Amino acid sequence: MSSTSAVLQERSTEPGAPVLVVDDLRTQIHTPRGDVQAVDGISFTLGRGETLGIVGESGSGKSVLGRTIMGLYTTGPTMTITGRVLIAGKDVHALSTTALRDLWGGDVGMVFQDPMTALNPVKKVGVHLTESLRKHRGMNRAQAAAHAAELLNLVGIPEPRRRLDQYPHELSGGMRQRVVIAMALANEPALLIADEPTTALDVTVQKQILDLLERLQDELGMAIMLISHNLGVVAGRADRVAVMYAGRVAETADAATLFDVPHHPYTEALLEAIPRLHQPPHVRLAAIDGAPPNMIAPPVGCRFAPRCRYAQPDCTAAPPVLDAALVRGVADPRHSFACYHPVNAGGQ
Amino acid sequence: MAGSGVAHLRPETERVLAVEDLVVQFPAKGGHTVHAVSGISFDLLDGETLGILGESGCGKSSAGRAVMQLPPPTSGSVRLGDEELTGVTAQTVRERRARMQMIFQDPVSSLNPRRKVKDLVAEGPRIWGREVTREQIEVVLRAVGLDPAVVWERRPHELSGGQCQRLCIARALMLDPQVLICDEPVSSLDVSVQAQILNLLEDTKKRYGLSMVFIAHDLAVVKNISDRIMIMYLGKVCEVVPAGDLAERALHPYTRLLLESVPEATASETAIGGAQRAGGELPSPLNPPSGCRFRPRCPLATEECATVEPQLRQVGEGHFLACHNSGPGASAAA
Numbered sequence: 001m002s003s004t005s006a007v008l009q010e011r012s013t014e015p016g017a018p019v020l021v022v023d024d025l026r027t028q029i030h031t032p033r034g035d036v037q038a039v040d041g042i043s044f045t046l047g048r049g050e051t052l053g054i055v056g057e058s059g060s061g062k063s064v065l066g067r068t069i070m071g072l073y074t075t076g077p078t079m080t081i082t083g084r085v086l087i088a089g090k091d092v093h094a095l096s097t098t099a100l101r102d103l104w105g106g107d108v109g110m111v112f113q114d115p116m117t118a119l120n121p122v123k124k125v126g127v128h129l130t131e132s133l134r135k136h137r138g139m140n141r142a143q144a145a146a147h148a149a150e151l152l153n154l155v156g157i158p159e160p161r162r163r164l165d166q167y168p169h170e171l172s173g174g175m176r177q178r179v180v181i182a183m184a185l186a187n188e189p190a191l192l193i194a195d196e197p198t199t200a201l202d203v204t205v206q207k208q209i210l211d212l213l214e215r216l217q218d219e220l221g222m223a224i225m226l227i228s229h230n231l232g233v234v235a236g237r238a239d240r241v242a243v244m245y246a247g248r249v250a251e252t253a254d255a256a257t258l259f260d261v262p263h264h265p266y267t268e269a270l271l272e273a274i275p276r277l278h279q280p281p282h283v284r285l286a287a288i289d290g291a292p293p294n295m296i297a298p299p300v301g302c303r304f305a306p307r308c309r310y311a312q313p314d315c316t317a318a319p320p321v322l323d324a325a326l327v328r329g330v331a332d333p334r335h336s337f338a339c340y341h342p343v344n345a346g347g348q
Numbered sequence: 349m350a351g352s353g354v355a356h357l358r359p360e361t362e363r364v365l366a367v368e369d370l371v372v373q374f375p376a377k378g379g380h381t382v383h384a385v386s387g388i389s390f391d392l393l394d395g396e397t398l399g400i401l402g403e404s405g406c407g408k409s410s411a412g413r414a415v416m417q418l419p420p421p422t423s424g425s426v427r428l429g430d431e432e433l434t435g436v437t438a439q440t441v442r443e444r445r446a447r448m449q450m451i452f453q454d455p456v457s458s459l460n461p462r463r464k465v466k467d468l469v470a471e472g473p474r475i476w477g478r479e480v481t482r483e484q485i486e487v488v489l490r491a492v493g494l495d496p497a498v499v500w501e502r503r504p505h506e507l508s509g510g511q512c513q514r515l516c517i518a519r520a521l522m523l524d525p526q527v528l529i530c531d532e533p534v535s536s537l538d539v540s541v542q543a544q545i546l547n548l549l550e551d552t553k554k555r556y557g558l559s560m561v562f563i564a565h566d567l568a569v570v571k572n573i574s575d576r577i578m579i580m581y582l583g584k585v586c587e588v589v590p591a592g593d594l595a596e597r598a599l600h601p602y603t604r605l606l607l608e609s610v611p612e613a614t615a616s617e618t619a620i621g622g623a624q625r626a627g628g629e630l631p632s633p634l635n636p637p638s639g640c641r642f643r644p645r646c647p648l649a650t651e652e653c654a655t656v657e658p659q660l661r662q663v664g665e666g667h668f669l670a671c672h673n674s675g676p677g678a679s680a681a682a
Contacts (some may be wrong), residue, residue: 057538172630173404202403202565202630207609229538231613259614273543273570276614281591283572285548288540293509 017089019190019223020069025083027061027068034296038064040128040247041083046191049113049217051224053238053255055231055270061247062103062227066195069108069225071100077118084172088190105132109184113196119168125152125179126164129186136187151182152333155212156166174205188220210237226260231274235259240334243267246293253335263325263335266304281300310341353660354389356588356668359450359553362405364559365392365415365448365527370424372410372583381634384410384420386583392527397553397560399591400600401567401606405630407583408563412531415477415561416450417441428527440472449520451637453532459504465489465515480522493548510541514548514559517576528553529561534569546573565598567594567610576666582633582641588668599663599675602642610613640672648673 012024038061046052057064063292068081071092075081083090088107091191095103096291102112112118119128119135129148133139139147145164151281152160155178168176177197184192193212198206226266234241235338236254242252243266262268290307292297299306305315324331325345354368358578372385385407392398402408414421420441426433452458456503459468469488470480485512486496492514506511506575513533520528530549534542550573553560564570570577579600587600595607637643650673658670661677669675 007609037501057540093671187479203567203609204403207422209609231539232611236611236615256675270539271613272538275543275546275566277568277569277571277595277607277610278614279572281574284550285547285572287542287543291510333613 018047018090020044020046020225021084021086021277022069022289023084023086025065025068025085026081027073028062028080028082029064030073030078030080031296035248036295037298039068042244042249043083044242044249044252046223046225047113047220048190048223050240051217051226051238053234053235053241054225054227054244054246057229057270057292059295060244062229062244063195065125065244066110066193066225066227069096070108070193094156102136105157105183105189106136106187108191108193109186109189109212111177111180111184111192111194111197115173115180118180123128123167123169125166125171126165126169127162128179128183131184132183148182148186151186152179154185155179155182156208156217157182159344160247163257172200174208175211176210177201177205181209181216185222186214191223191225192217193227195224196229197231198233199228206233211235231259231270231271243270244297246298248303248319248338249336250339251306251335251337252322253325257335261344263337263345264304264339265308265341265343267308267337268343269307269309288336310343314340352387352389352584352657353668353670355660355662357389357391358393361392363391364394364429366425366427367391367411367415367562368425370411370414370426370525372407372414373422373423380634381584383636385414385635387586388583389582390578390585390588390639392505392559392561394558395559396552397562397574399570399577400561400580400655401565401570401577402580403565403606403630405420405582406580407633408565408580409531411580412450412529412561412563415595416448417445418450424563441675446523447525448527448529449523449525450531451513451516451520451531455509455516455533456504458516458589459512461504463503464500465494465502465507468504468524471517472519476523484522486503488518490554491521492545494518505595508541509537509675510544513537513545517548517552521552525556527561529563530562532565533562535564535566537656542569549573568604571595579606580634584641585668586670588660588666590666593664597667597669599669599670600642601646601648603675605645615617631649640670641652 001237014033024040024045029038031037042065054062069085073079081093126145126148129151130144132137133144140294148159148164152163157163157175178185183250197219198209201209226238228232229296241255241258243250262271264347269288275285288307293303301316301318305311318337320340322336324333325335325337369387370385370391371387374382374384376382388411389679400408415426428444428448433441453576466485468487468638473480489496494514534545537545562570562573571594577589577591577594578585579587580603586602587598589598631637633646639655640653640658643649652672658672660670662670662671663675672678
């Protein structure tokens with residue numbers, strides 16, 4: 001599952017230039033024990049109004065990918081980043097610190113998993129929201145406050161005026177996440193990176209938040225990168241899904257295809273490991289044996305090979321390349337996978 | 349919903365665990381009281397798994413801990429076999445409780461980081477002054493899928509989250525429990541590891557003849573492992589349903605809301621847009637609503653719901669519902 005040159009294909013219906021271009025992105029983290037290749041050659045593009053879901057288990061590199069795209073991680077003593085990230089045409093890793101600050105909260109917004117750590121506990125909700133409005137839009141105090149109240153209304157918080165004067169701890173978890181989303185959306189970003197936005201929330205609140213993101217996407221036309229470990233969350237919300245394993249993309253396709261006819265054994269195994277509501281109780285789950293590889297010295301060939309039930313000798317020789325799936329002999333530009341021995345490949 | 353009642357309890361002779369009218373309250377600032385669990389009853393048959401399902405703040409963990417007397421409930425009765433655990437001395441509780449073991453959500457923080465696997469496993473019996481042989485420890489480690497030769501000298505930080513959860517199960521098994529109480533045992537684990545642990549719990553239950561209380565918020569996980577499911581909301585029971593009937597036959601408006609909110613990883617799910625909006629949030633347990641506690645969020649709520657608390661009544665085979673306005677025999681108010 002390597003992806004050195006392959007590109008997650010842009011939807012053919014996509015008008016205009018992509019909002020986000022990621023080209024052969026690699027993030028290497030230097031640790032006392034050795035170098036961790038957390039993101040290892042990932043490329044894709046994301047168009048206006050489109051949602052890309054990134055799924056993977058802990059340690060797959062999905063969050064590092066999001067933060068590297070954001071420009072939160074830069075080359076320095078602890079990290080080396082190669083490849084290119086373009087957000088609205090700007091090369092993120094070539095920007096100055098000042099230019100990055102203009103980018104954040106301007107062209108790109110980010111929603112993190114834990115709303116409590118994303119909010120400053122000693123600042124009122126209103127301060128969180130007006131800060132970026134005043135910086136990016138040059139609003140005065142009163143204008144910013146009025147606009148902040150509108151934003152809270154937009155994300156479905158009742159009594160927005162009163163909420164502006166409250167501290168984060170006075171809000172419930174769902175309300176806090178709405179505030180974080182309102183902050184991310186304050187300047188109508190072209191791109192929203194949502195890293196596990198609903199993982200800390202209850203299932204009924206999760207649905208409210210995901211519905212909200214979908215509605216705002218329709219209204220504002222932003223592109224969303226939705227990072228989640230929960231395949232269900234991604235299945236319902238993403239146009240395209242990329243499955244990550246050990247720093248690489250194992251498979252990518254539009255959501256319906258991926259869940260219906262997965263070609264990569266890891267995607268198949270993940271889908272089988274999830275308990276389903278429509279199954280009878282006590283159905284034995286197909287667990288994936290073993291654990292993800294040590295990323296300081298990952299396996300040479302396919303990184304999933306040691307856990308894969310279809311592994312052959314060639315899997316451990318060289319990493320498979322992320323290539324387009326064939327449908328009746330014709331390459332399907334919307335479905336790619338990195339595997340020598342794909343499953344459900346009868347049509348090939 | 350959010351009702352009381354005992355219609356779902358079974359004959360005394362068949363139960364290994366019986367919990368009646370359990371109340372858990374905590375003092376809060378300003379002389380207020382947090383009503384975590386408000387008079388719930390449930391029981392457990394030999395070899396049965398009862399799933400307790402609910403969102404954060406519904407009291408499911410408080411209920412599980414109160415059964416373990418950690419801390420003892422404000423009122424109510426907990427009986428393990430023929431022995432009462434409430435209203436007896438701390439020493440008696442310790443003795444009687446030994447055959448009931450608990451597994452927690454965060455396996456790493458529930459293990460002493462400075463002790464080695466071999467000592468962690470032997471800790472329980474040693475507290476009771478029992479000799480533990482190396483062989484006994486090895487047998488139980490193998491039973492939970494850990495290789496004694498590999499993990500013997502390791503400390504918890506040298507194990508993965510899944511391995512730590514296996515270790516916690518091994519520790520529980522050393523005391524030869526009758527009842528295992530699992531509080532969100534897989535919610536901090538990845539899906540592939542979650543499946544391993546769920547399979548292990550199922551195998552362990554059969555092999556050691558355990559009965560289990562499985563507390564979790566994930567509907568599909570609870571359905572997979574349970575025989576019977578109790579759905580809680582704000583300290584009350586809404587519905588008790590056979591696990592196989594959860595998806596198709598559950599009736600309570602709150603259970604339906606939960607079912608409609610679950611995103612499923614299927615191709616068909618991708619076709620569904622933002623369907624019905626799930627309304628409202630959990631009211632405060634400091635000042636729970638009168639009558640049915642789900643009333644402020646319920647689409648079926650009527651005046652009766654504000655004044656009369658619904659009681660559990662039988663609506664099907666093994667299926668009990670606490671709601672005035674859903675299910676057969678609903679009062680045709682409004």
